[in-house]
Each structure stands twice: as structure tokens, then as C-alpha cells.
Amino acid sequence: MQWNAELALTHAAHHLKRCSTPNQLQSWYALLLKTNTTQDCFLINQYITACSNHRIIDTAIFAFSQIVNPNAFVYNALIGAFLTCFRPLQALRHYTLMLRSAVPPTSYTFPPVIKSCKVLQFPGVGQCVHAQVLRNGFGSHLHLQTTMVDFYSSLGMRAEARKLFDEMPDRDGFAWSTMISTHVRAGDFDSARRVFDEMPHKNTAASNTMIHGYAEAGDVNSAEALFNAMLERDVISWTTMIYCYCKQEMYLQALEIFEEMKSTGTTPDNTTMATVISACAHLGTLGKGKEMHMYIMQAELDIDVYIASALIDMYAKCGVMERALVVFFKLQEKNLFCWSSVIDGLAYNGYAEEALAMFDKMEKEKIEPTHVIFLSVLAACAHAGLVEEGKRRFSIMTSRYGILPEIEHYGCMVDLLSRVGLLEEAQVLISSMRMQPNSVIWGALLGGCKLHKNLEIAQIAVDRLMILEPDNSGYYTLLVNMFGEANRWNEVARIRGIIKERRVEKALPGSSWIEVRKKMHQFAASDNYHPSSKQIYQILDMLDSQLKVLGHAAQLDLVV
DNA sequence: GTAGGGTTAG
Numbered sequence: 074m075q076w077n078a079e080l081a082l083t084h085a086a087h088h089l090k091r092c093s094t095p096n097q098l099q100s101w102y103a104l105l106l107k108t109n110t111t112q113d114c115f116l117i118n119q120y121i122t123a124c125s126n127h128r129i130i131d132t133a134i135f136a137f138s139q140i141v142n143p144n145a146f147v148y149n150a151l152i153g154a155f156l157t158c159f160r161p162l163q164a165l166r167h168y169t170l171m172l173r174s175a176v177p178p179t180s181y182t183f184p185p186v187i188k189s190c191k192v193l194q195f196p197g198v199g200q201c202v203h204a205q206v207l208r209n210g211f212g213s214h215l216h217l218q219t220t221m222v223d224f225y226s227s228l229g230m231r232a233e234a235r236k237l238f239d240e241m242p243d244r245d246g247f248a249w250s251t252m253i254s255t256h257v258r259a260g261d262f263d264s265a266r267r268v269f270d271e272m273p274h275k276n277t278a279a280s281n282t283m284i285h286g287y288a289e290a291g292d293v294n295s296a297e298a299l300f301n302a303m304l305e306r307d308v309i310s311w312t313t314m315i316y317c318y319c320k321q322e323m324y325l326q327a328l329e330i331f332e333e334m335k336s337t338g339t340t341p342d343n344t345t346m347a348t349v350i351s352a353c354a355h356l357g358t359l360g361k362g363k364e365m366h367m368y369i370m371q372a373e374l375d376i377d378v379y380i381a382s383a384l385i386d387m388y389a390k391c392g393v394m395e396r397a398l399v400v401f402f403k404l405q406e407k408n409l410f411c412w413s414s415v416i417d418g419l420a421y422n423g424y425a426e427e428a429l430a431m432f433d434k435m436e437k438e439k440i441e442p443t444h445v446i447f448l449s450v451l452a453a454c455a456h457a458g459l460v461e462e463g464k465r466r467f468s469i470m471t472s473r474y475g476i477l478p479e480i481e482h483y484g485c486m487v488d489l490l491s492r493v494g495l496l497e498e499a500q501v502l503i504s505s506m507r508m509q510p511n512s513v514i515w516g517a518l519l520g521g522c523k524l525h526k527n528l529e530i531a532q533i534a535v536d537r538l539m540i541l542e543p544d545n546s547g548y549y550t551l552l553v554n555m556f557g558e559a560n561r562w563n564e565v566a567r568i569r570g571i572i573k574e575r576r577v578e579k580a581l582p583g584s585s586w587i588e589v590r591k592k593m594h595q596f597a598a599s600d601n602y603h604p605s606s607k608q609i610y611q612i613l614d615m616l617d618s619q620l621k622v623l624g625h626a627a628q629l630d631l632v633v
Numbered sequence: 634g635t636a637g638g639g640t641t642a643g
Contacts (some may be wrong), residue, residue: 344638383640
């Protein structure tokens with residue numbers, strides 16, 4: 074009977090470790106209680122691992138607390154469980170507990186411990202653990218050496234990583250890839266290439282890392298060359314190439330190679346889809362974006378925070394905020410990126426109040442905002458002209474969250490103040506900045522001056538802009554128009570003289586595009602290139618006259 | 634048990 078029960082348990086352990094629901098885990102522990110085997114280190118080890126796979130740490134902690142004499146396997150399982158359940162500090166605590174209980178660590182103890190030091194960014198602790206690795210006789214353990222190289226690499230201690238790698242008597246594919254990655258992380262692509270060239274049998278991972286390096290360096294040609302030369306390509310190779318194109322804003326190429334990937338039989342995964350949806354967002358191609366969404370559903374890929382953020386952003390940028398919100402509200406777990414995308418999407422689509430309400434909701438869920446999210450918040454205030462609200466949020470950013478404003482935040486605030494005509498206040502803010510104002514700042518101020526016809530401050534802004542962007546004719550043109558409007562023709566002549574003297578090139582006109590029925594239509598200001606431009610202008614004129622009837626005068630005075 | 638690819642803003 075006893076023997077049968079044990080056999081059943083062992084069998085259950087095998088089964089439950091792979092596929093089990095939280096409920097099954099519970100009944101498993103009940104079985105352990107019933108059979109008096111809660112002290113069996115082998116079974117508890119399996120049990121803790123299963124709990125960890127389901128991210129249920131509490132039950133694992135309980136099972137551990139019941140063991141009188143946990144062995145190294147049990148400790149290893151628990152330390153690993155803490156790490157996978159995002160509690161690295163607890164992982165380290167139980168490691169020290171293990172040492173104090175005089176249970177000698179095994180080679181399996183260290184990877185999760187070192188990884189915990191890595192995610193916690195504890196260089197000192199990591200070095201202590203390294204010393205213990207050596208003291209326990211694992212100095213020439215290939216696996217642990219690689220883990221240590223990665224640790225030093227992640228904390229930016231490249232010299233230590235390099236030294237360790239150089240001293241390794243044997244190196245496998247993991248070791249080489251880690252070293253290449255070390256240089257890529259540091260932005261030292263030449264060193265990455267040198268290590269890659271030195272590597273005897275280049276595997277797919279190493280090549281992928283190298284392609285990623287090229288992508289970061291903006292070297293599309295080298296990335297393509299290496300990619301094309303690869304004998305075997307996996308999902309990561311393809312995804313990295315897609316990322317490479319995205320990084321260079323070559324979104325159409327990104328979508329093209331995605332199709333190629335599918336046609337050659339490689340199945341995209343979550344990472345691929347997140348990248349490719351982001352490409353659709355940048356292109357503003359709703360049709361393609363929807364196709365990608367459909368693919369995810371068909372392939373039954375899990376909509377994780379990466380894909381969700383990308384989808385929300387894509388739908389928002391394509392102007393279908395309703396769809397973005399559906400994705401957002403369906404999400405079980407939301408991280409900062411999801412919130413950021415939805416808040417920015419609302420702001421971008423003109424729902425300023427809703428964006429702010431969404432931000433407040435995020436605060437209530439105890440998600441710590443970052444400086445990025447405040448850009449969306451302030452942009453929402455700026456678009457809706459919510460001055461007091463904007464000022465309040467701007468000050469909360471620092472007082473409540475300790476986030477110092479970056480130049481982009483100042484840009485939003487200057488834009489906000491200038492738009493509503495608080496030009497002096499905007500100037501005061503600019504002079505209070507802890508960094509040199511750039512052309513965006515002065516441009517925002519100038520925009521406000523234009524709107525509120527303040528020539529004096531406009532002159533100040535343009536003087537600065539002339540220094541910062543001497544080749545940009547747009548600012549001069551704007552100033553010329555402003556003075557012209559005020560009938561100050563002497564000034565007009567003076568500035569035209571400067572333009573001539575400096576031979577400022579006429580800036581390339583900006584353009585925008587929109588997708589209608591899967592076809593792209595591109596427009597520049599006042600152009601006549603579109604086949605239907607005649608009808609389009611007719612409609613614009615009609616809209617304009619309707620607006621006038623409603624007492625809304627368009628500002629066409631920019632166009633001379 | 635160790636390596637390689639992802640989402641927002643600018």
C-alpha cells in the first residue's frame with residue numbers, strides 16, 4: 074500500500090510538473106499530507122518547481138516552511154521560484170538562509186542567485202557570490218562562468234566580463250554569444266565584431282546577436298549581409314532583421330521581410346508580432362494592423378503586454394481609439410507600457426480629459442508613472458489648453474514622483490503656456506530650465522507668438538533659432554510673415570536680406586499620409602499631386618465656408 | 634540550470 078502510494082506520487086509529480094492547474098497543485102499537496110510525505114525532499118522539490126511554473130509562490134513558501142531539514146535541491150527550487158516570481162530579494166535571502174543552515178550549495182544554486190543580483194543591480198553582492206562560486210570549487214564550471222560573464226556584462230562591468238571570458242579554458246556557443254552581447258550592450262560594435270570573427274563555430278544565437286548589434290549601430294547593409302549568409306535562421310533571426318528595419322524607420326521593408334519569413338515557413342511568435350505591429354503603427358496602416366491582430370487571434374498567441382501596447386498604439390495612431398480601448402480593457406495584466414499607450418492614444422485623438430482620467434486611474438492602481446508617461450499627460454493638457462491642470466501635473470511630477478523634468482517636458486509646458494498666450498510665463502519657465510533650451514522649446518514659444526501676434530518675443534525666439542538651426546528657413550519665413558502682417562516692411566526686408574545672405578535652403582515640405590481601402594495617399598501642404606486633388610480642395614473649401622458660418626475663422630495667414 | 638529578438642515617448 075505504502076509502495077503504491079509512493080509510486081502514485083512519483084507519477085503525479087511527473088505529470089504535475091509539466092501541466093497542472095492551480096487546483097491540481099492544491100490537491101497534490103493534500104495528497105502529500107495524506108501520505109505523510111511533506112518531508113520528502115524529492116517530492117517537495119517537484120512541488121515547488123510546479124508552483125513556480127504557475128507563478129504561485131505562496132504555496133511554495135508554505136511547503137518549504139513545513140520541511141524540517143530541507144536539502145540543497147529544495148533550496149535550489151525555492152530560490153529559483155522566488156526569481157521567476159519576481160522576488161529576487163527573497164531569492165537572495167533564502168540563499169543566505171541556506172548557507173546559515175550549513176547546506177552546501179550545488180552548481181544549480183548559483184544561476185538564480187546571480188541572476189537575482191543582476192535584476193537587483195547589486196554589483197557588490199554579485200561579486201561576493203562570485204567569490205563563493207570559486208570557494209565551492211566551481212571556478213572552472215563552464216555554465217557558471219558564462220552566468221558570471223553575463224552578470225558583469227549586464228551591470229556594465231565590461232572589463233570584468235572580458236577578463237573572465239579570456240580566462241575561460243573552454244568556451245561553448247553560450248559563452249561566445251554572451252561575450253558578443255556584452256560588447257553590443259555597451260554599444261561597442263567593433264569589439265562585438267572582433268569577437269564574432271574570432272568565434273570558431275558560429276551558431277545562430279551568436280549571429281543573431283551580431284545582427285542585433287548592426288541594427289543598433291544602424292548598419293542595415295551589414296545586418297542584411299550577415300542574415301543572408303546564415304545557413305540556418307530561426308524566429309529570432311527574422312525578428313531581429315524586422316527590428317533592424319524598424320530601427321531605421323524602414324517600416325515597409327520590415328513588413329516585407331515579415332511576409333518573406335512566413336512564406337519560408339518560420340512561424341512568428343509574440344516578439345515578432347509586437348515588432349511588426351509597431352511597424353504598422355508607424356506607417357498608420359490600419360488594414361495591415363488589423364491583419365496582424367487577426368493573425369494573432371488565429372495563431373492563438375497570447376496577447377501579452379508587449380503585443381497589447383503595440384496594438385493599442387497602432388489603433389490609436391490609426392484613429393480608431395475604440396478598438397484601442399477594447400484591447401486595453403480586455404487585458405488582465407497591464408504594465409506601464411499599456412497605460413502609456415492608452416493615455417497617449419487618448420491625448421493624441423483629442424480626448425484630453427479622458428487621458429487625464431486614465432492617468433488618475435493608473436495612479437490608483439499603484440503603477441509608478443515614468444517621465445515618458447508625463448509627456449502624454451502634458452501633451453493632453455497642451456492640446457486641450459488646460460493650463461492650470463497642466464501646471465499642476467507638471468509640479469506633481471517632481472514633488473510626488475521625484476521625476477526631474479526633461480527637455481521634452483519643458484517643451485510641452487512651453488507649448489501649453491504659449492498657446493494660451495502666457496508668453497512671459499513661458500519665457501520665465503525657459504530661463505528656469507536646468508538645461509540649454511533647444512529648437513523645440515524656442516519653436517513652441519514662437520508658435521505662441523505667432524498665434525498671439527507678439528513680435529517682440531517672436532524676435533527673441535527666432536534669434537535663438539537662427540543660432541540653433543541656421544539652415545532651417547521655416548522660422549525665417551514665419552517671422553517674415555509676422556512682420557508683414559504687422560506692416561513692418563523694413564523688418565521684412567531686413568530678414569529677407571539675411572535669408573539671401575546666408576543662402577538658407579528652402580526646407581523640404583513635410584507631408585502626411587493616410588490609408589484608405591488599403592491604399593496609401595500622401596499629401597504635402599498645397600500640393601496638386603494627388604489624382605483627386607481637385608475634388609479634395611473643393612471639399613476643403615466647402616468645409617472652410619461651413620466653419621466660417623459657424624464663426625470659426627481658419628488661420629490661413631501663414632500661407633503667403 | 635547558462636546565451637541571442639519585443640511594446641510607449643523623443
